[in-house]
Amino acid sequence: VFPLTMAARPPKVLTVGANAVVCQEADIFGHVTIGSGSVIHPKCTILAEDGPIIIGKDNILEEQCVIHNCGGTGAGPMILGDCNVLEVGSRVKCKSMGNRCVVEAKAHVHKGVVLHSDVVVGAKIEVPEGEDVPDGTVLFGATREHNQMGTFSQEAHTQLLARHLEILRKTLPHFHHTQKSTR
Amino acid sequence: GLVMEDPSAPQDELPPPRVLYHCACGMRTSITHLYVCHQCRNLRCPRCVTEEVDSFYCPNCLENMPSAEAALFANRCSKCFECPSCGHTLSSVFRASDSVFYLQCGFCRWDSLRLGLKSEKPDKLILTSIKRERASPVEQGASKLVERYQKIMSDQQRLREMTLRSRRSFSLSMPHFQHSALKPVTIADLEMQREEKEKELSGKSLDDVKERIPAPGVPEGLRGEFDVSEVATLEQRFCQMGDQPHYLRDVYPRRRHLFTKRSKRCRTCERFVCKPELNPSIVTFKIHYIALRY
Numbered sequence: 001v002f003p004l005t006m007a008a009r010p011p012k013v014l015t016v017g018a019n020a021v022v023c024q025e026a027d028i029f030g031h032v033t034i035g036s037g038s039v040i041h042p043k044c045t046i047l048a049e050d051g052p053i054i055i056g057k058d059n060i061l062e063e064q065c066v067i068h069n070c071g072g073t074g075a076g077p078m079i080l081g082d083c084n085v086l087e088v089g090s091r092v093k094c095k096s097m098g099n100r101c102v103v104e105a106k107a108h109v110h111k112g113v114v115l116h117s118d119v120v121v122g123a124k125i126e127v128p129e130g131e132d133v134p135d136g137t138v139l140f141g142a143t144r145e146h147n148q149m150g151t152f153s154q155e156a157h158t159q160l161l162a163r164h165l166e167i168l169r170k171t172l173p174h175f176h177h178t179q180k181s182t183r
Numbered sequence: 184g185l186v187m188e189d190p191s192a193p194q195d196e197l198p199p200p201r202v203l204y205h206c207a208c209g210m211r212t213s214i215t216h217l218y219v220c221h222q223c224r225n226l227r228c229p230r231c232v233t234e235e236v237d238s239f240y241c242p243n244c245l246e247n248m249p250s251a252e253a254a255l256f257a258n259r260c261s262k263c264f265e266c267p268s269c270g271h272t273l274s275s276v277f278r279a280s281d282s283v284f285y286l287q288c289g290f291c292r293w294d295s296l297r298l299g300l301k302s303e304k305p306d307k308l309i310l311t312s313i314k315r316e317r318a319s320p321v322e323q324g325a326s327k328l329v330e331r332y333q334k335i336m337s338d339q340q341r342l343r344e345m346t347l348r349s350r351r352s353f354s355l356s357m358p359h360f361q362h363s364a365l366k367p368v369t370i371a372d373l374e375m376q377r378e379e380k381e382k383e384l385s386g387k388s389l390d391d392v393k394e395r396i397p398a399p400g401v402p403e404g405l406r407g408e409f410d411v412s413e414v415a416t417l418e419q420r421f422c423q424m425g426d427q428p429h430y431l432r433d434v435y436p437r438r439r440h441l442f443t444k445r446s447k448r449c450r451t452c453e454r455f456v457c458k459p460e461l462n463p464s465i466v467t468f469k470i471h472y473i474a475l476r477y
Contacts, residue, residue: 120292140291141269155280156287 010049016181017057021169024177026061030069035059035082039168042176051075056082056099058165065103066091070111081117083161094127098135100154100161118154204474206231217474218456220449226474232447232456239441240463243272247463248441257316259438262309267419267434268293275305284308286436298435315435319425402429446470 010030016022017036026040030048034040035057044061046053047068054077061067065086069078070093081099086092089106098117103109107121112130115121119133122140127133172178200213206228218227239253240246241260248256264273266288273286273295284305286295295301295308302308316322405414412431419434420427428434447457458470 122290138292155278156276159279 012182014179014182016179019169021172022179023172024179026179028179037165037169039165039172041172048078052077053080054078055080056084058082058161059084059086060161060164060168061086062088062090064089066093068093071095083158085161087123090121100157102157214474218447218449219472219474219477220452220454220456221472222452222454223449227449227456231450233450234445234447237444237446237459238461238463239443241439242442243439245463247461253441256438258441260441261438263439264312264436265439266291266293267422267436268431272439273436275308295436297432300435312436312438321425405429 012028013031014022014028015033017034017038019036020034020038020040022028022034022038022040023042023044025042026044026046028046030046031052032046032048033052033054035055037058038055038061039059040046040061041063043063045064045066045068046055046061047066049069050071050073051069053067053069055061055067056079059080059082062085065088067078067080067086068091069075071078076095078094079096080092081097081101083099084097084101084103086103087105087107090103091108092103093111094109094113094115095111097109097115098119100117101115101119101121103121104123104125106123107125107127109115109121109127110129110131113127113133114131115127115133116135116137118136120138120140121127121133122138125139127139133139200215202214203211204214204217204226205211206217207223207225208228208231210228210230212228216229218232219225220227236250239248239250239258241248241263243263244260246260246262248260252261264286265271266273269288269291271288271290273288273293275284276287276294277284283301283303284307285301286308287293300308300311302311317326415428415431415434419431420429422437423434426433444459444461444463446455446459448454449456455470456472457468459468460466
């Protein structure tokens with residue numbers, strides 16, 4: 001996805017929670033903890049360069065998405081909450097993300113951003129550095145308009161997510177080898 | 184000038200055409216804009232061609248609509264709704280917790296629950312929207328006017344048929360023309376009416392006006408500081424001519440505008456030069472005599 005010299009790749013220290021599915025083809029570098037139930041698709045890149053990355057439960061990280069802790073040397077851990085969906089091609093470099101967020105395709109969340117819960121970052125949206133995005137914000141449109149999302153649509157999100165996770169956990173291991181925690 | 188550019192393309196995107204062809208009317212255009220009329224054996228530019236609307240279809244559900252139905256629905260789709268905040272098409276979503284249908288936008292995550300627009304059956308959502316549209320005072324006023332003019336038109340039509348028949352049978356038709364509402368209007372009549380109106384109005388002054396309707400001012404909430412994301416843009420306000428709400432929370436979803444399929448005829452010989460297929464999902468043409476093919 002982006003050039004990394006052999007020297008720049010931190011050694012993989014991976015902890016995978018129960019029931020999580022992490023495909024072999026997912027590129028994981030550095031100190032990464034993946035919570036139970038999460039599904040990491042192949043060709044997803046998790047790069048814990050400047051600090052560890054902690055991913056919560058029941059997340060879906062789709063293909064070609066990049067999670068990069070680039071908070072500067074000595075930065076704290078990058079924390080992603082539960083039930084988030086990072087769609088295809090999204091790039092997430094935020095300081096932290098809450099629960100039930102959706103980062104849509106090709107969106108780019110720059111470093112230092114704090115996404116609270118129930119946030120939807122629309123397709124191809126660039127969230128600039130250091131933004132603090134409050135609960136329930138929907139970022140969409142060419143001029144990055146935003147409005148509050150109703151609480152009811154979150155019900156639909158969690159239900160849909162549960163169904164997706166069920167199907168993914170069953171079918172992905174049929175077609176891909178999975179990685180386990182490094183010891 | 185005598186060179187016609189493509190009226191639909193934005194001016195700075197395409198380079199100007201290198202080779203220009205003369206149309207029969209003297210206009211010089213690129214070969215891509217020219218049609219060929221077989222009867223006249225001539226090139227026709229977009230100005231030498233008359234357009235007629237062939238059929239209506241919804242751009243979202245690609246459903247063909249006969250013109251009578253389209254007129255009934257005010258040239259809008261019967262099923263597809265537009266999101267008030269971003270204009271994308273809404274989809275009806277079922278919420279299992281209290282088995283209720285509501286509309287949701289896939290792009291900006293707007294939902295109709297914040298307006299209270301929900302029902303147990305998806306058809307009812309559509310019916311309530313139509314009822315709202317028809318109930319607005321602007322719609323009612325417009326429909327009354329339309330009815331009145333349609334009546335006058337049908338009376339005129341009947342009169343024409345009667346005079347035609349009576350001319351053929353050589354009977355007297357003069358008494359009919361003296362009926363004032365159906366007389367063909369001449370310029371002299373209009374001039375007379377204008378003079379009468381001017382006389383009427385010149386005698387009055389503003390103080391004679393009995394009923395004053397106060398102009399709708401800016402609502403209190405919009406003076407001083409307010410949250411910009413709650414305020415409706417001008418475009419969104421004009422979508423609802425009835426009440427033109429200031430706030431986004433009062434803007435209701437509208438039904439999607441229909442698009443048209445147009446056929447083109449040569450202006451001189453009335454022959455078809457371009458006729459599309461009726462089916463909206465088929466993009467080829469039944470008749471397509473364009474200069475590029477020759």
